[in-house]
Amino acid sequence: MKKQKSISFQSNIVALLAACCIFLSAFEYIIPKPIPFLRIGLANLPILIGITLLPFPAFLLLICMKVCFQGLIYGTFFSHIIILSAGGTFSSSIAMFFLYKFCKKYISFIGISVTGALLSNTVQLYLAGLLFFGPSVWLISPPFYIIGGIAGLLLGVFTNTFTGKSMWLTQCRELLYADNS
Amino acid sequence: MQITHKLPEIHFSPVMLFIHGFCILPAFIFQKVLLFRVFQTILFIFLSLFHASSSVDKRKQLVFSFFSFLFILVFNMLTPHGEVLFTLFNFPVTLGAINTGIFKATVFTGLLALSKITIAKNLSLPGPAGKMVSKVFYYFGELKEVQGKYKTKDIIKRIDLILLSITPPPDTGDSVPIEQKLKTSRAGILLICISLFFHWGIFILSLYIAK
Structure with a gap:
């Protein structure tokens, strides 16, 4: 019974974080970009928070929903761009998840x-080269890496502060892990 | 206590509203003719007013839509491209930037209004995947509602308060609050058919215009 409650609470947390992804994606959509396809990655914030709360299957579900809903908001759901978005999101999120699980003492x-940001950019540039631009895609990589790195840094600083201060996160952790023990 | 229903709740079931919204979504997102897109956005904003609970709520909604439209337009005009229309304090105002701004502003305000029309609070889709989608839209609606409620300068505290206010207690169960199952009336079905024909009609027309 306790486990059942914990699973339902966990699914509520997944849905809440996915809703945050939609909200932040919609907010990011209105910001003009100097280079097309370039994103700050605000919607990665719920993913970073999800790493600390969710087990791997629930985390995968969150990533899938982020990719789908983001595709719907940007209007790229039925286009090739969703492949770039999915590739970047899946590779970076899974890497971030395992980095947190196994190396959180050191990083x-x-x-x-x-x-995560640099890996996402690398995978997206590789896929863009493979699908649309060819090897010359690497010529435009410096601004992608610079902006991606800065955005990753800012999101990381924010997440560090949020995870240290948040009452909500502490409460969710207690509820999720107390029921499991 | 007597429960008063809003007009859409009398004629449409939440599931039917969701299916209707989902069906017209591609006809809006992939609309390339700016004039049609603006018209669709105005229509969505007008229809979303029926979902407002009071006249104050309606006014708030209109002001929010207007200012977010204006904000996105002005923000996008800061990246000039295309033909220069005029200069304002030595800054070139370009046609390309205005078009991009209107395009993005309609997507943002239009999708917000469409989600208001489409996602009823008591929406419950069948199956585990449907249940999850219902939950996501439920929380999205809650986020939209409470985001302006907490006024504190500490952004972390503000986000924390928002998340604490919408996170359900662990014993809520697997589903989001559901009031009761409502059926779509005949007038409702007719209105949905007219809406589908209209949105897909102008989408097909836009394909001919684009040619």
Whole structure:
């Protein structure tokens, strides 16, 4: 019974974080971009928070929902761009998840977030080269890496502060892990 | 206590509203003719007013839509591209930037209004996947409602208060609050058919215009 309650609470947390992804994606959509396809990655914030709360299957569900809903908001759901978005999100999120699980003693959220951002950019540039632009895509990589790195750094700083201060996160952790023990 | 229903709740079931919104979503998102897109956005904003609970709520909604439209437009005009229309304090105001601004502003305000029309609080889709989608939209609606409620300068505290206010207690169970099952009336079905024909009609028309 306790486990059942914990699973339902967990699914509520997944849905809440997915809703935050939609909200932040919609907010990011209105910000003009100097380079097309370039994103700050505000919607990665719920993913970074999800790492600390969710087990791997629930975390995968959150990533899938983020990709789908983001595709719907940006209007890229039925286009090739969703492949770039999915590739970047899946690779970076899974890497960030395992970095947190196995190396959290040695690396802060800043390191995790910057690694995720750089990995996401690498996978997206590789896929863009493979699908649309060819090898010359690497010529435009410097601004992508610079902006991605800065955005990753800022998101990491924010997550570090949030995870240290948040009452909500503490409460969710207590409810999720107390029921499991 | 007597429960008063809003007009959409009398004629449409939450599931039917969701299906209707989901069906017209591609006809709005992939609309390339700016004039049609603006018209669709105005229509969505007008229809979303029926979902407001009071006249104050309606006024708030209109002001929010207007200012978010204006804000996105002005913000996008800061990246000039295309033909220069005029200069304002030595800053070039370009046609390309205005078009991009209107395009993005309609997507943002239009989708917000469409989600208001489509997602009823008591929406419950069948199956585990449907249940999850219902929950996501429920929380999205809650986030939209409470985001302006907490006024504190500490952004972390503000986010924390918002999340604490919408997170359900652990014993809530697997579903979001559901009031009662409502059926779509005949007039409701007719209105949904007209809406589908209209939105897909102008979408097909836009494909001919684009050619």
